[in-house]
Amino acid sequence: MTPSVASRQRSSPLPQAVQDTLHQRFKMVVPADPVASPAATTSPSTDPMVVLKNLTKTYRNGSQALVNVNLRVNRGDFLFVTGPSGAGKSTLLKLLYGQEQPTSGEVIVNQQSLRQLKGNRLAMLRRRIGVVFQDYKLIPRRTVAENVAFVLWAQGFTRKEIQRRLQPTLKMVGLQDKTHRFPDELSGGEQQRVSIARAVVGTPPLLLADEPTGNLDLDNSRQVIKILKKLNSIGITVVVTTHDEQLVRLSNHPVVQLRHGYLHYLRS
Numbered sequence: 362m363t364p365s366v367a368s369r370q371r372s373s374p375l376p377q378a379v380q381d382t383l384h385q386r387f388k389m390v391v392p393a394d395p396v397a398s399p400a401a402t403t404s405p406s407t408d409p410m411v412v413l414k415n416l417t418k419t420y421r422n423g424s425q426a427l428v429n430v431n432l433r434v435n436r437g438d439f440l441f442v443t444g445p446s447g448a449g450k451s452t453l454l455k456l457l458y459g460q461e462q463p464t465s466g467e468v469i470v471n472q473q474s475l476r477q478l479k480g481n482r483l484a485m486l487r488r489r490i491g492v493v494f495q496d497y498k499l500i501p502r503r504t505v506a507e508n509v510a511f512v513l514w515a516q517g518f519t520r521k522e523i524q525r526r527l528q529p530t531l532k533m534v535g536l537q538d539k540t541h542r543f544p545d546e547l548s549g550g551e552q553q554r555v556s557i558a559r560a561v562v563g564t565p566p567l568l569l570a571d572e573p574t575g576n577l578d579l580d581n582s583r584q585v586i587k588i589l590k591k592l593n594s595i596g597i598t599v600v601v602t603t604h605d606e607q608l609v610r611l612s613n614h615p616v617v618q619l620r621h622g623y624l625h626y627l628r629s
């Protein structure tokens with residue numbers, strides 16, 4: 362089922378409430394939170410959000426997923442990571458949010474080395490990174506609203522705050538009329554938009570999207586990229602992996618390419 366033209370049009374401007382929350386978040390200084398460090402209050406353009414230094418990942422079975430990767434993503438950037446299947450794209454993102462550990466080298470997110478973060482502090486950092494997956498990873502027996510609200514509930518947000526954030530976020534992705542639907546009642550594009558809503562409802566400063574358009578047709582893919590760009594336009598740093606060269610060509614954002622674990626700059 363393809364989303365209607367009307368629903369696409371409804372997804373246009375980012376609601377003021379979401380923008381306000383994001384601006385609020387970026388101004389905040391919460392020393393206990395590894396992402397919201399004092400650096401978050403300084404200039405948005407040259408402040409690094411992500412730095413990878415000589416990063417190498419070899420899995421236990423000997424697969425060399427990444428080889429000596431160096432990369433810097435500034436706060437507010439939108440970066441495409443391209444490359445063929447098996448090139449190391451997913452591994453790169455997994456290292457960024459601490460799901461995998463590097464074999465050597467360093468991952469720095471907002472001036473915090475992930476190597477130094479353990480237990481609660483690593484969990485806190487991961488909460489502040491929104492992640493979107495190719496296969497959506499929605500909870501099947503929960504409605505759209507419940508899927509999105511769940512992350513806030515798990516982070517201890519009050520019922521009132523959850524209510525305040527829910528509708529503007531669902532409106533942003535054009536799903537305000539599908540609040541009570543279950544995932545299997547939605548199209549692939551709609552399910553991916555639920556997963557984007559879930560990733561950003563906690564207003565993360567960094568959003569990682571791993572092949573978010575991998576299961577979608579061109580029309581839905583463009584719509585997803587449009588939403589990601591909209592989120593980027595209000596200050597969220599976005600890193601998107603894709604093997605879809607056409608999508609990348611349609612955009613003017615910086616592009617890096619992974620090939621056999623080696624990173625090459627294609628467009629900066």
Ligand SMILES: Nc1ncnc2c1ncn2[C@@H]1O[C@H](COP(=O)(O)OP(=O)(O)OP(=O)(O)O)[C@@H](O)[C@H]1O
Binds near residue numbers: 449604
């Ligand atoms: N958990 C793992 N254990 C062992 N090898 C792995 C593991 N995950 C990935 N690999 C290997 O590491 C390499 C990079 O895989 P990765 O999933 O990062 O590539 P990718 O570019 O995301 O591929 P795709 O586009 O197909 O998802 C591949 O050779 C893969 O087989």
